Amino acid sequence: xxxxxxxxxxxxxxxxxxxxxxxxxxxxxxxxxxxxxxxxxxxxxxxxxxxxxxxxxxxxxxxxxxxxxxxxxxxxxxxxxxxxxxxxxxxxxxxxxxxxxxxxxxxxxxxxxxxxxxxxxxxxxxxxxxxxxxxxxxxxxxxxxxxxxxxxxxxxxxxxxxxxxxxxxxxxxxxxxxxxxxxxxxxxxxxxxxxxxxxxxxxxxxxxxxxxxxxxxxxxxxxxxxxxxxxxxxxxxxxxx
Numbered sequence: 752x753x754x755x756x757x758x759x760x761x762x763x764x765x766x767x768x769x770x771x772x773x774x775x776x777x778x779x780x781x782x783x784x785x786x787x788x789x790x791x792x793x794x795x796x797x798x799x800x801x802x803x804x805x806x807x808x809x810x811x812x813x814x815x816x817x818x819x820x821x822x823x824x825x826x827x828x829x830x831x832x833x834x835x836x837x838x839x840x841x842x843x844x845x846x847x848x849x850x851x852x853x854x855x856x857x858x859x860x861x862x863x864x865x866x867x868x869x870x871x872x873x874x875x876x877x878x879x880x881x882x883x884x885x886x887x888x889x890x891x892x893x894x895x896x897x898x899x900x901x902x903x904x905x906x907x908x909x910x911x912x913x914x915x916x917x918x919x920x921x922x923x924x925x926x927x928x929x930x931x932x933x934x935x936x937x938x939x940x941x942x943x944x945x946x947x948x949x950x951x952x953x954x955x956x957x958x959x960x961x962x963x964x965x966x967x968x969x970x971x972x973x974x975x976x977x978x979x980x981x982x983x984x985x986x987x988x989x990x991x992x
Contacts, residue, residue: 758818764844766819768852770811774823775856775935777807782942783864796942797919805916812908824929825849826961830893833965835980853935861939872937872944881924882956888918888926889960897968930954
């Protein structure tokens with residue numbers, strides 16, 4: 752897309768849909784493949800699930816970031832909406848596209864591996880340690896995005912991919928860190944699945960972690976939110992006139 756051409760809302764929403772679909776196809780597809788090839792070794796299976804997920808994030812953010820910002824995550828969308836970098840009405844469209852794209856990605860993975868398309872996960876992932884882990888995972892993800900945008904915007908794709916790769920291993924929950932991903936994984940009874948009844952606890956923890964990260968970045972990085980963000984943007988625009 753030419754640098755002087757602003758993407759339309761439909762293009763941005765389309766990028767969020769496609770990106771989230773490919774993200775979930777990778778998460779679930781690599782999980783199925785890893786479990787099939789690991790011979791019962793869960794550590795090897797997790798490694799086989801981790802590396803493709805980190806890699807696809809680098810690819811997706813690099814190619815779709817200039818179009819939609821490459822959120823692929825309702826928490827990230829909320830963070831940018833709080834900074835008034837995304838209109839409220841547009842943020843709802845983003846979230847709908849992320850959730851729909853996630854489900855399509857899961858179903859595509861099932862089709863590729865000759866699995867039943869429509870499934871409900873039976874994998875239990877619940878309890879205080881899991882919820883805390885999701886809060887930590889999402890805090891770290893949002894902090895990585897905002898701090899890297901401040902320090903070196905061109906490195907965001909690599910930073911996010913590397914962070915998720917690490918967080919798969921240092922968090923007890925294997926770092927879902929994304930409500931759209933969590934919902935979609937509830938409908939895959941595979942290595943990457945999560946029991947549907949456990950989804951709400953993860954999502955609450957993710958939003959809490961993400962908002963705490965935004966609050967820390969407001970203090971640490973001087974980010975603006977709400978009316979202050981609008982005033983800052985207006986002042987910046989006026990300075991360029």
